[in-house]
Amino acid sequence: MTEKLPLNPFYSGIDIPDRFFCDxxxxxxxxxxxxxxxxxxxxxxxxxxxxxxxxxxxxxxxxxxxxxxxxxxxxxxxxxxxxxxxxxxxxxxxxxxxxxxxLFKKIMAYAKNARVELGAIEQSGIKLPSIGFNDPTGPIFTxxxxxxxxxxxxxxxxxxxxxxxxxxxxxxxxxxxxxxxxxxxxxxxxxxxxxxxxxxxxxxxxxxxxxxxxxxxxxLDIISLPSYQEFVSTNFSIYGKKISNEAIEFTYYLMSGNTFGMQEVMKLAFMNAEPGALTEKKDIICALKELLTSKDAEYRDLLNRITSIKDRNTLFCIAAMGVATSLTSSGVMKKYNLDNASSVQHSLANLGAEKMNLIQLLSKGTYTLQDRLFELWIAYRGNYLDMKLYNPKERFEKERSELSSLPPIPKP
Ligand SMILES: Nc1ncnc2c1ncn2[C@@H]1O[C@H](COP(=O)(O)OP(=O)(O)OP(=O)(O)O)[C@@H](O)[C@H]1O
Ligand SMILES: [Mg+2]
CATH class of the missing domain: 3.40.50.300 (P-loop containing nucleotide triphosphate hydrolases)
Known part of the structure; x- marks a missing residue:
């Protein structure tokens, strides 16, 4: 009997069968x-x-x-x-x-008292039926x-x-x-x-x-490149599909090893792949563009939430640089239309604050966007995606070397 495989071996959720879980x-x-x-x-x-x-x-x-x-x-x-x-x-x-x-008995006792409110027609429209406990506002257990x-x-x-x-x-x-x-x-x-x-x-x-x-x-660090390469090529081959090593490596560097980004691109590339044909770098680029297009509404919304032009320009500058350093140097400020050093500092604080959490500090004075897909989307919509596709390995290595310069965390 042949084994029943899922339509796509690249999962999106957090419940991933062991067989499709990488490394x-x-x-x-x-x-x-x-x-x-x-x-x-x-x-x-x-x-x-x-x-x-x-x-x-x-x-x-x-x-x-x-x-x-x-x-x-x-x-x-x-x-x-x-x-x-x-x-x-x-x-x-x-x-x-x-x-x-x-405690389950306690739940059942509450459940008996659950009420069902059925669609009373209110002036504002039809009230939908709701089922809830008598005290729906508070937790039942401590x-x-x-x-x-x-x-x-x-x-x-x-x-x-x-x-x-x-x-x-x-x-x-x-x-x-x-x-x-x-x-x-x-x-x-x-x-x-x-x-x-x-x-x-x-x-x-x-x-x-x-x-x-x-x-x-x-x-938890990123998955290693050899592990990801083996995982992807095995998954393609059990479905009778093929992918070049160059295409996997390109995806890995492009996403800076971020699992979500790599899996989303691979999922689309896999869907587009014809059995027998070889998936190559150009197919990964197609899948990436499809993915970025599907993110339009989400990322436009995110940008709309940044109301300050100065904050946005700082964000665009970091996105363009990829791994951004010397943001307050006169050369960078001039090139990216940034106001002055103190307003850049202010924007960095706003963009990095927990509430926004759009950028991360890699090492002293060096920033990247938290979400690599957002960085690529900005480049795509800004018509400079080709620059990002040119040598993603270089950016990856720069980011890794900045990260390794962080002081080690003492183990408790
Ligand atoms: N080892 C793995 N093998 C295959 N896919 C994975 C693996 N780890 C994560 N993924 C995929 O990567 C994506 C992100 O994983 P997950 O949600 O576990 O990350 P997270 O670090 O908890 O993210 P967040 O910070 O958003 O909570 C998910 O779509 C998941 O399916
Ligand atoms: Mg999580």
Whole structure:
């Protein structure tokens, strides 16, 4: 019997079957080892490198799957401890473990009181039916009730908080509250994930912070080129398709090794590929242009949110330079129509602030855009994409060498 393959082996979500998951063998083994030896972990990486998918991959490993009661909670966009509680509660309720707990009875008791409001016609229009609990505003469980359920279970627990840096913005002293609860737990391990290196370093590496030295740190790097090459060519070949090594390498450098960007381009290139024909660099460029066009609305919207012309010009300057240095030198300011050194500094602060998070500091005075696709989109719409396509390896190497000049992070 022939095996049923998905239409496309290049996945977009975070639940990727092992077979279509690229590499991460060493990282997976390290995380499993730390967890099974009783450690908590902080997992850091820039946006869209593959943190969340890696966590899901870890959950499916033999040493974890069925041996731990796992819980994955994404707290992206939460603003206060009640939001946190609701996310925790929703994730818990969706887990298979929940059904075996006493808390489940509490859910059922609430569910009995659930109300259904059916379409009363209001002056403003038709009110849609809504189903909810009698007190839809607040969480049903406390954080410690959920944690206790994991503590008291026969199997150990593994709870993951994704985008954990978010708690720093809560009005409550959430880090101290959580630390107090987590410290008392023996049967449950935690993984704290996030993309704000600065924020997570502050939380876990500063001695006056509640989470100081409470977890082992893993900095997730990009997938290596040889691993990605093997992964892509194998995936093409199991479908009877072919891709040149040059095309894979080109994609890798073009996306600076960013997993999301590479996978999105490959997904399209794969879709466009005829069985038997060879996918080449020119086909990757076609796929890239298709992808960038599909991003028009999203990126225009993003640009519209930058209301200051000075901020926009600074952003365009960084996009054009790729790896941007000496932004306040007179040569650069003149070339890119930037006002003066202090307004450039001001714009850099605005663009890099958590709220915008559009640029990242690579090393002192050196910036790139957070989202490589956004950089390429600006170039495409600015009619200079060809420059970006000319020698992406050079930009990649520059970026890597800037990154390696960062001081090493001390391990707790
Ligand atoms: N090892 C992998 N193999 C195949 N695809 C992957 C792998 N890792 C990540 N991806 C893909 O890359 C994209 C980004 O991954 P993911 O969402 O896990 O990154 P992230 O670091 O959590 O991003 P964010 O910062 O946005 O939360 C997803 O589309 C995912 O499918
Ligand atoms: Mg994620």
């Amino acid at each position: 991460r063998k060493a990282e997976t083994a390290e995380i499993v080892k730390l967890i099974t030896n009783g450690n908590n972990i902080v997992l850091k990486a820039p946006r869209r490198i593959g943190k969340s998918s890696l966590i899901k991959h870890v959950f499916s490993q033999n040493a974890i799957n069925n041996k731990y009661n796992t819980l994955y909670v994404d707290i992206f966009g939460t603003r206060c401890s009640a939001d946190f509680q609701i996310e925790l509660q929703n994730a818990f309720m969706a887990s298979s473990f929940a059904k075996s707990t006493k 954080i410690s009730e959920v944690f206790d359920a994991y503590e008291q279970a026969d199997k150990p627990g593994l709870i993951v908080f994704d985008e954990f840096q978010q708690i720093q913005d809560y009005p409550e002293r959430m880090a101290a509250i959580l630390r107090g609860l987590i410290q008392q737990m023996n049967n449950t391990r935690f993984i704290f994930c996030g993309s704000s290196r600065h924020m997570l370093n502050t939380m876990f590496l500063q001695h006056n912070q509640p989470f100081y030295k409470s977890a082992s740190t893993i900095d």
